[in-house]
Amino acid sequence: MGRVDVAVFMGSSSDWAHLRPAVDLLGQLGVTVRVHVSSAHRTPERTVTLVREAEAAGCRVFICAAGMAAHLAGAVAAHTLRPVLGVPLPGGILDGVDALLSTVQMPGGVPVATFGVGAAGARNAAVFAAEILGLDDPRLGEELQRIRGEGAAKVEAGELEVRASLGD
Ligand code: RP5
Numbered sequence: 001m002g003r004v005d006v007a008v009f010m011g012s013s014s015d016w017a018h019l020r021p022a023v024d025l026l027g028q029l030g031v032t033v034r035v036h037v038s039s040a041h042r043t044p045e046r047t048v049t050l051v052r053e054a055e056a057a058g059c060r061v062f063i064c065a066a067g068m069a070a071h072l073a074g075a076v077a078a079h080t081l082r083p084v085l086g087v088p089l090p091g092g093i094l095d096g097v098d099a100l101l102s103t104v105q106m107p108g109g110v111p112v113a114t115f116g117v118g119a120a121g122a123r124n125a126a127v128f129a130a131e132i133l134g135l136d137d138p139r140l141g142e143e144l145q146r147i148r149g150e151g152a153a154k155v156e157a158g159e160l161e162v163r164a165s166l167g168d
Pocket of ligand 1: 010011012013014015039065066067068069089091
């Protein structure tokens with residue numbers, strides 16, 4: 001395995017559509033990402049092995065996404081001291097509320113920084129991972145500033161569109 005800045009774990013390949021844009025964003029920021037499908041429940045030992053391999057490859061932040069009884073982020077956090085960002089995913093009859101509570105309610109001393117449910121949470125986890133890496137990487141800091149600027153420009157363009165629709 002080559003050098004890895006961020007390891008992204010998801011519990012099932014069915015989770016990939018929620019995560020793909022966030023992984024693409026990290027790539028656009030020049031962050032080296034390694035993606036794994038591994039489950040806290042279905043492949044528990046493989047999950048631990050992948051955590052060890054990611055650490056050996058230099059991984060500084062883990063992003064872990066899962067749905068339903070989402071224990072992947074907690075299982076990864078149990079095996080590393082590096083920051084673990086948890087992304088609960090929608091699906092099942094509780095549609096993400098189950099995953100949110102499963103991810104966020106960690107026992108004291110084993111933190112998982114938990115984000116919102118679904119694609120927006122995944123994007124924020126990616127941005128947050130870049131913010132962590134950007135603490136000692138000015139280039140990444142500038143890229144993040146550029147993304148903030150794009151978000152602001154989109155809102156301002158949105159106002160012009162709304163006002164134009166009113167003939168304003
Ligand atoms: C979780 O169960 C996965 O992260 C996924 O969100 C959910 C359903 O998995 P599949 O049955 O689609 O593989 O562990």
